[in-house]
Amino acid sequence: MEIAFPFFLFFAEPALSGNPFCFLCENFGMIEETRRSDVMTNRLPEAVGPYSAYRTAGDLLVTSGQLPLDPETNDLKGATASEQAAQCLENLKTILDLNKGSLDDVVKTTVYLNSMGDFAAVNETYAGYFKEPYPARTAFEVGKLPKDALVEIEAIAYLPASKE
Numbered sequence: 001m002e003i004a005f006p007f008f009l010f011f012a013e014p015a016l017s018g019n020p021f022c023f024l025c026e027n028f029g030m031i032e033e034t035r036r037s038d039v040m041t042n043r044l045p046e047a048v049g050p051y052s053a054y055r056t057a058g059d060l061l062v063t064s065g066q067l068p069l070d071p072e073t074n075d076l077k078g079a080t081a082s083e084q085a086a087q088c089l090e091n092l093k094t095i096l097d098l099n100k101g102s103l104d105d106v107v108k109t110t111v112y113l114n115s116m117g118d119f120a121a122v123n124e125t126y127a128g129y130f131k132e133p134y135p136a137r138t139a140f141e142v143g144k145l146p147k148d149a150l151v152e153i154e155a156i157a158y159l160p161a162s163k164e
Helices: 007-010 019-026 080-099 116-127
Strands: 054-057 058-061 104-112 137-140 150-160
Touching: 007 116, 080 104, 080 116, 080 150, 104 116, 116 137
Parallel strands: 104 137
Antiparallel strands: 054 058, 058 150, 104 150
16 A cells, blocks of 8 residues: 655644644544654664654654764764764664664655765665665755764654554
């Protein structure tokens, strides 16, 4: 089964209880869940702001941007964009694992780069984590990333309940 809906709906009516997912829940019959106990595990780095590492809405799992933070130390891991991309992807794998998923379930990623000059190196690392059919992806250069990271990666995964 394929799901198709415009992702702009995530932000269409955030006034409904202050949560953009509420719009999806109310209008698409999805049940909002938060697995805070999983977020608090030492398998994930601490958030650098007031946000969750991920949220689920029905069969969708949406992650926040994953910085290349080592979950044990909460420090940046990797000196190069390639090394940092690997840590970002490892953090994404952990989130998916906590939710009984894998990188094969990812349908969309967004890659934020400190410099487009790192695109080829990050792309090579990224290709080592995903296989065909690859997720849809957007990659672009940003002015600056938190903690002066060179890369940050977020993902949307489809985790049908029938997998459990």
